[in-house]
Amino acid sequence: MAAITYKNASCIYEGSDKLAVDNLNLDIQDGEFIVLVGPSGSGKSTALRMLAGLEDIDEGAIEIGGKDMTGVPSKDRDIAMVFQNYALYPNKTVAENMGFALKLRGVSADERRKKVEAAAKILDLTEFLDRKPAKLSGGQRQRVAMGRAIVREPQVFCMDEPLSNLDAKLRVQTRTQIAALQRRLGTTTVYVTHDQVEAMTMGDRVAVLRFGKLQQFASPNELYDRPANAFVAGFIGSPAMNLVTLPLSADGVKIGDSTLELERDNLTKLNEAGLTEVTFGIRPEQLELTDSGGVEVVVDLVEDLGSEAFVYTHASSGVDLVARCNPRKAPKLADTVRLHRAPEGVVHLFHPQTGERIN
Amino acid sequence: MTTTAERITATPDAAPARKKKSRKFSPWGVVAWLAGLGFFFPVFWMVLTSFKQESDAATNPPKLFFVPTLDQYSAVFNQGIGPAMLNSVFATGMSTILVLLLGVPAAFALSLRPVRKTSDALFFFMSTKMLPVVAAILPLYVIVSNIGLLDNIWALVVLYTSMNLPIAIWMMRSFFLEVPGELLEAASLDGASLWRSVREVILPLVSPGIAATALICVIFAWNEFFLAVNLTAVNAQTMPVYLVGFIAGEGQYWAVLSAAATMAALPVILCGWFAQNKLVRGLSFGAIK
Numbered sequence: 001m002a003a004i005t006y007k008n009a010s011c012i013y014e015g016s017d018k019l020a021v022d023n024l025n026l027d028i029q030d031g032e033f034i035v036l037v038g039p040s041g042s043g044k045s046t047a048l049r050m051l052a053g054l055e056d057i058d059e060g061a062i063e064i065g066g067k068d069m070t071g072v073p074s075k076d077r078d079i080a081m082v083f084q085n086y087a088l089y090p091n092k093t094v095a096e097n098m099g100f101a102l103k104l105r106g107v108s109a110d111e112r113r114k115k116v117e118a119a120a121k122i123l124d125l126t127e128f129l130d131r132k133p134a135k136l137s138g139g140q141r142q143r144v145a146m147g148r149a150i151v152r153e154p155q156v157f158c159m160d161e162p163l164s165n166l167d168a169k170l171r172v173q174t175r176t177q178i179a180a181l182q183r184r185l186g187t188t189t190v191y192v193t194h195d196q197v198e199a200m201t202m203g204d205r206v207a208v209l210r211f212g213k214l215q216q217f218a219s220p221n222e223l224y225d226r227p228a229n230a231f232v233a234g235f236i237g238s239p240a241m242n243l244v245t246l247p248l249s250a251d252g253v254k255i256g257d258s259t260l261e262l263e264r265d266n267l268t269k270l271n272e273a274g275l276t277e278v279t280f281g282i283r284p285e286q287l288e289l290t291d292s293g294g295v296e297v298v299v300d301l302v303e304d305l306g307s308e309a310f311v312y313t314h315a316s317s318g319v320d321l322v323a324r325c326n327p328r329k330a331p332k333l334a335d336t337v338r339l340h341r342a343p344e345g346v347v348h349l350f351h352p353q354t355g356e357r358i359n
Numbered sequence: 360m361t362t363t364a365e366r367i368t369a370t371p372d373a374a375p376a377r378k379k380k381s382r383k384f385s386p387w388g389v390v391a392w393l394a395g396l397g398f399f400f401p402v403f404w405m406v407l408t409s410f411k412q413e414s415d416a417a418t419n420p421p422k423l424f425f426v427p428t429l430d431q432y433s434a435v436f437n438q439g440i441g442p443a444m445l446n447s448v449f450a451t452g453m454s455t456i457l458v459l460l461l462g463v464p465a466a467f468a469l470s471l472r473p474v475r476k477t478s479d480a481l482f483f484f485m486s487t488k489m490l491p492v493v494a495a496i497l498p499l500y501v502i503v504s505n506i507g508l509l510d511n512i513w514a515l516v517v518l519y520t521s522m523n524l525p526i527a528i529w530m531m532r533s534f535f536l537e538v539p540g541e542l543l544e545a546a547s548l549d550g551a552s553l554w555r556s557v558r559e560v561i562l563p564l565v566s567p568g569i570a571a572t573a574l575i576c577v578i579f580a581w582n583e584f585f586l587a588v589n590l591t592a593v594n595a596q597t598m599p600v601y602l603v604g605f606i607a608g609e610g611q612y613w614a615v616l617s618a619a620a621t622m623a624a625l626p627v628i629l630c631g632w633f634a635q636n637k638l639v640r641g642l643s644f645g646a647i648k
Contacts, residue, residue, distance in 0.1 A: 014475075054544050074547040081548045087541035091563040100559075101549035148549075 002065030002155040002188055004028040004051065010059035011046050011212075020046040022212040023060065028205075031186045033179065035203030037193055039235070043212035045160055048192045052158045053077050064155060080149035081158040085165065086141050088133040088148070094120075095129040098147045119151045122181070139170050146178070150185060157182070157189040163198065175202060196236050200224070208232050225346070230355035233281045233348055239303075239310055243281045244319050245352045253280045256317035258295040260341060266349060266359045273358060279350040284310055286345030287323035289331070294340030297321055302330050313339065402624075409617035416614040431618035440622060442594075443601035446512050448626065450597060451580040454519035458527045458576050461520070463569065466531030467557065471540060481532070484525040496589055503590055512595040515587060519580040526579070527572045534568025535561075574634040581627050598623045 006026040012019050021043040028034050036044040049055040051062055053074035062069045069077060080101070088097050098119060099112045107115075120126045123143040133141055142162065149157055162178070163171045179202045182189050193199055199206045200220040208215040208223065208231075216228040227233035233241045246253040248270060252261040260280075262270075270278055289311070297313035300320075309327035314320050323339050331337045341347065349358040408416050410427040469477050499518070500509075508514035538561055546556030562569075584599040591600060602623055605616050 052544075052548060054547075074544070075550045075552065077548075079548055081545065083541045083545060085539065085541060087539060087545040089542065089545075089560050091560075100546075100551075104550040104555065148545075152549075 003030045003063075004156060004188060004190065005063040006047070006051075006060070007063065008060035009047070009050060009057055009062050011043075011050050011055050012058050019043075019212050020055075021050065024209075024212075024214055026207055026214070026217060028188060028190070031188055033182050033189045033191065033202060033204045035191045035193060035199040035206045036209060037196055037199035037206055037235075038209035038215075040194060041211070042209040044192045044194075044209045046212075047209065048158050048160055048190055051156070051190060052079050052081050078155045079158055080152050080154040080156075081160065082145045082149050082162040084161040086133075086145040086162075088141060088144055090133055093130050093132055094125060094136070094144050094147075097133065097144055098151045101148070101152045115151050116147075119147045122150070123147050138166055139174070142166060142174060146181070150181070150187075153185075154187065157187050157191075159189065159191040161193055162191075163193075164195075178202065197238065200236065206236075208235060210235075226357070227281075227348060228357055230279050230281065230350040233350065237283060239284055239322050241281045241283050241348065242287070242321050243279060243350075244321075245277055245279045246319070247277045248275065253278060255295045255315050255319050258315075260295065260347075262347065262349075266347070269358055270349065273351070275352065277352050278358070279352045279355065281348035281350065282341065282345060284322040285324040286342045286347075287321060287339045288342045288345075289323065289325050289329075290338050290340045292338065294338040295321070296336060296338055299331050299333055299335045299337060302333065304330060311337070313337070405617045405624075406621050408613055409621045411614045411617075413612055413614045416617070417611070431615045432622070434615050435619045435622060440598075440601065440619065443596050443598050444622070444626075446515075446591075446595055447581060447598040447623075450512055450515040450519055451577055453516045454523060454580050455573055455576040457516070457520040458523045459569065459573060462524055462527035462531055462572070466528050466535050467561070469528065470532045470535035471538065471543060471561075481529070484528050487521070488525050492585055496585070499586075500589060509590060510592040510595045512591075514590055515583075515595065515597065518586050518590075519583060522583070522586075523576040523579055527576055530572045530575065531565070531568055534565045534572075538564050570634045574630060577630050578627055
């Protein structure tokens with residue numbers, strides 16, 4: 001177990017002039033569960049592979065337990081990795097797969113068997129220990145890959161989208177199991193995913209990446225409540241936050257002829273920035289249906305999820321808005337309804353050019 | 360109660376079931392059988408003829424029922440098949456071992472550890488096969504003669520190695536390409552050195568490919584005629600050269616020629632039969648997903 005530090009770590013792929021990972025700085029505490037999340041091409045996997053020693057650290061440094069890992073080969077980093085496609089050794093049995101690292105370290109056969117059996121018990125793999133990976137289902141293979149990592153008791157777990165090959169139900173189930181297992185073992189974990197739900201539910205802290213650059217590194221709640229820029233605001237949350245660039249009026253933002261009012265201090269900040277328009281963000285659950293006032297919109301689609309419903313609408317000025325409502329009182333398709341900001345509703349204001357948070 | 364999961368529960372998804380073989384009649388099956396028999400018949404006729412007396416072998420229409428004899432085989436042995444057979448075994452075996460020793464690491468490097476000039480290197484290997492051997496035989500003869508290896512089996516070992524190496528590299532490379540690169544990464548994270556991960560993880564996976572490549576090399580080297588006939592005389596002559604001696608010297612003696620040809624074909628058939636078990640095994644199933 002160890003703390004991990006990325007210090008201005010950069011990686012550039014051969015033949016490319018763009019940095020795959022651009023000056024990444026992360027301070028990861030001992031025992032923390034960190035999720036790297038971002039769209040494809042954001043450099044999240046590369047950042048993880050740099051930690052594991054599978055990609056070069058071209059600039060800057062990565063430290064594990066205070067030791068600089070630049071130039072240290074993977075095999076000497078004491079890291080276990082779970083790959084997206086599991087990368088189990090097909091010619092070895094489940095027990096041999098899980099015990100391979102111990103065997104390489106010269107652990108005796110007895111000791112090895114004990115550890116493998118203990119891990120197999122946790123992961124419910126005991127009856128499969130003598131099977132080859134080809135004879136296992138997807139979920140079982142995933143657990144073997146997990147087992148191979150935990151048997152070693154490494155300093156760090158690296159997980160590269162370990163759930164993306166599972167079906168939806170199994171994925172949700174395994175998600176909670178991995179998080180629980182990590183809490184129990186207390187091993188520092190870096191987990192890569194493109195799925196923001198995984199990021200929100202599993203991580204102690206989440207690092208959002210885009211084009212190789214860190215956008216925000218914060219707890220899931222902080223990411224959700226105070227996204228640092230418009231990209232994070234749009235990426236975290238499902239359905240996504242309503243984000244529209246709107247002209248400013250004296251007391252709020254204008255959607256067509258209607259005005260959504262803003263607080264005084266927000267207006268002051270916008271004034272100070274000298275803006276005439278602003279990228280305005282509000283989460284669907286903070287928009288409500290109302291009888292009077294607010295913005296008049298036409299319903300395009302109603303998504304009824306049972307416990308809640310999302311109403312996809314457009315205003316006459318062409319602005320699309322999504323709002324959450326009670327599924328039992330949801331409007332019908334093509335209905336004209338009015339939306340307003342919920343009494344406690346938080347708005348997010350971003351600079352229309354840079355995308356940085358203003359309020 | 361703790362919030363920690365003490366046991367990760369088993370999931371209901373079952374291991375993949377095996378597909379049942381279809382036993383339905385198909386007209387394509389008949390076509391396949393006819394084609395198969397068509398290919399097999401000449402070989403069958405050769406083996407059959409090798410057990411005949413010369414008089415039975417020369418009849419027209421051909422005799423299907425006759426008293427089998429081993430006379431032709433003993434004749435072949437008496438005419439000195441032994442040295443030719445040994446030469447062929449040595450040239451084939453040695454060149455195949457050398458090809459594998461040189462070709463497997465090369466193919467590994469060119470597939471799992473590609474560098475900037477990988478495609479150029481691959482093209483270079485293939486380009487060595489583009490010149491017809493006939494065009495190279497004269498300089499080859501001069502070189503072999505100058506270094507004193509005429510009628511020496513080592514000349515053939517070297518030539519067969521260089522003849523088969525490009526094919527082996529290309530073939531092995533396609534097998535290595537099917538090995539997921541993550542396996543090497545996983546092994547290296549598990550703490551294995553490159554040599555260890557190649558030996559324990561990669562080689563067992565590509566062993567069917569190695570067997571297939573070795574078989575191809577054996578077949579090509581065993582049947583090679585042109586270089587052998589030009590660069591060897593009596594001491595280093597190989598089976599194909601020896602067989603031709605039969606045609607030239609003995610004319611229309613079908614039975615003894617058939618016996619010699621059967622003897623010449625036998626080692627390759629045996630190799631193929633041994634390699635078969637390896638060949639049919641799937642390459643890397645179960646590694647990923």
